């Protein structure tokens with residue numbers, strides 16, 4: 001059973017005050033893009049995990065796909081007799097939710113393999129227990145995530161958008177970036193985030209220029225503080241014709257919005273010369289969430 005699952009970029013990441021449980025209340029506008037991991041679940045005497053792709057992915061019980069399979073097994077009372085294999089194309093610790101995507105894919109793959117027939121609602125609820133971004137990877141498309149980012153409402157989008165992503169060398173730790181955001185805000189209380197009307201209007205009309213102007217990420221100052229060369233990399237994208245440029249989530253991947261598919265091609269060529277990027281990839285969005293292929 002093989003499931004294909006997309007990466008995400010955050011079109012708006014509004015970070016509110018830190019809560020008693022250590023998480024931040026968010027306005028998190030997720031957008032699924034056509035960079036995919038694949039997770040295969042096959043029968044096996046005991047749970048195992050293998051990973052094909054970039055280094056840095058745990059191959060044991062810490063892997064989010066394994067955690068998802070074990071959670072689904074204990075929830076349904078099934079023995080977790082599964083060999084999981086991940087083909088990774090989403091950057092690791094890149095701010096594109098690759099680990100969450102693999103967890104979502106493992107839930108869908110194991111539910112199909114074990115014929116447990118769980119509802120979409122139950123899968124979303126189990127996903128939220130693994131991580132804040134897992135429910136969105138199940139859903140895909142474009143959606144507003146409130147709370148930790150797990151309470152989702154789909155957003156209607158006209159047409160599709162053309163993106164270029166610059167992968168940096170090495171990742172950034174999500175908790176470290178949230179902690180840096182808190183540190184930078186010391187002394188000035190975090191404003192309560194609200195969904196951007198300009199962003200919703202741009203998504204409705206499908207206008208890339210309006211979308212580019214409406215993109216925002218409250219974690220960006222923290223990511224730039226931890227990785228200063230990212231500032232220059234973002235400027236390089238704007239100079240090369242991007243109509244929007246921002247850090248993807250907690251970074252360090254940078255997302256650039258192109259005005260058209262043809263211009264995305266040209267933008268990708270220019271960005272491949274930026275020293276800070278080890279890989280440059282084109283993608284379109286929105287795309288669907290985790291699906292059996």
Ligand SMILES: C[C@@](CO)(OP(=O)(O)O)[C@H](O)COP(=O)(O)OP(=O)(O)OC[C@H]1O[C@@H](n2ccc(N)nc2=O)[C@H](O)[C@@H]1O
Nearest residue numbers: 022023024095096097131132133148174175178248249250
């Ligand atoms: C920042 C975002 C933006 O979509 O993703 P990435 O860009 O890293 O992929 C998310 O908020 C990351 O979601 P996810 O990676 O699922 O986080 P979790 O496993 O739930 O939490 C990891 C840690 O991130 C911090 N965290 C996460 C979510 C949230 N609303 N507030 C937080 O403060 C906490 O320190 C938490 O311990």
Ligand SMILES: Nc1ncnc2c1ncn2[C@@H]1O[C@H](COP(=O)(O)OP(=O)(O)O)[C@@H](O)[C@H]1O
Nearest residue numbers: 063064092093094095096097098099100102174
């Ligand atoms: N299947 C997985 N793929 C990637 N990383 C994973 C996975 N399972 C656990 N991890 C751990 O989660 C960390 C964050 O992973 P990832 O989701 O790729 O980043 P981000 O939260 O920045 O989007 C990694 O550094 C790794 O230690």
